[in-house]
Ligand code: SF4
């Protein structure tokens with residue numbers, strides 16, 4: 001495991017700002033901005049960047065803010081259409097499903113847990129390793145291979161009946177830090193239908209774009225890798241194999257521009273990468 005002392009503290013490197021806000025002359029030079037289409041609505045996004053170099057992990061608070069705004073916009077639109085979305089904190093059947101994390105999120109969630117009191121952090125990692133064993137033990141041959149859709153990987157995962165390691169007494173123990181995949185998963189059918197045997201009846205709400213996919217693609221462009229995602233219980237093994245990637249840095253303006261450029265609709269197909277690490281790559 002990467003020792004906690006190696007973790008660099010993250011202050012807010014990127015900040016969503018209202019473009020009508022009065023900014024100082026110095027700040028206006030640090031703004032990256034552009035239009036984003038939300039189901040026909042053109043929104044303008046302005047990101048205030050710090051002067052410092054930044055790491056992939058630093059993009060996550062920004063991505064969470066954008067994701068929450070997209071989800072709120074979609075919820076409001078659904079309400080106007082007369083749809084009810086039952087998803088809320090404490091509703092947790094979907095916490096037994098696949099949660100893919102983009103690479104920046106893998107690093108960020110790792111760092112958030114590393115910053116917790118040691119006893120709590122150890123409990124999370126213990127749960128994660130137990131679930132990781134449940135997923136991969138004696139079954140690496142059956143992890144979907146070749147070009148598999150996220151749905152196919154999701155079905156394989158659902159059969160494992162592996163509850164999320166962060167689920168405690170049917171509540172998310174890291175709700176404020178929950179991954180983008182959890183934030184983006186919304187349905188317009190009753191919560192009681194969220195069971196594997198009723199999957200065909202569930203109406204999933206499509207967001208105008210997936211911030212998870214956009215962040216994954218931006219990270220891949222910055223690192224010069226394929227688009228990858230990691231199953232949530234496999235954070236620790238990924239960190240152990242990829243410690244050098246935690247510390248890579250770019251100019252914060254370059255990173256914000258790359259993230260903004262990728263905020264667009266796109267269909268992603270994930271496939272497991274190599275045999276045992278269960279990193280998923282997308283094409
Ligand atoms: S997807 Fe289903 S189980 Fe998950 S929060 Fe929404 S209603 Fe609840």
Ligand code: SF4
Nearest residue numbers: 095164166167172182
């Ligand atoms: S991180 Fe939280 S919301 Fe997401 S699957 Fe795990 S317990 Fe559920």
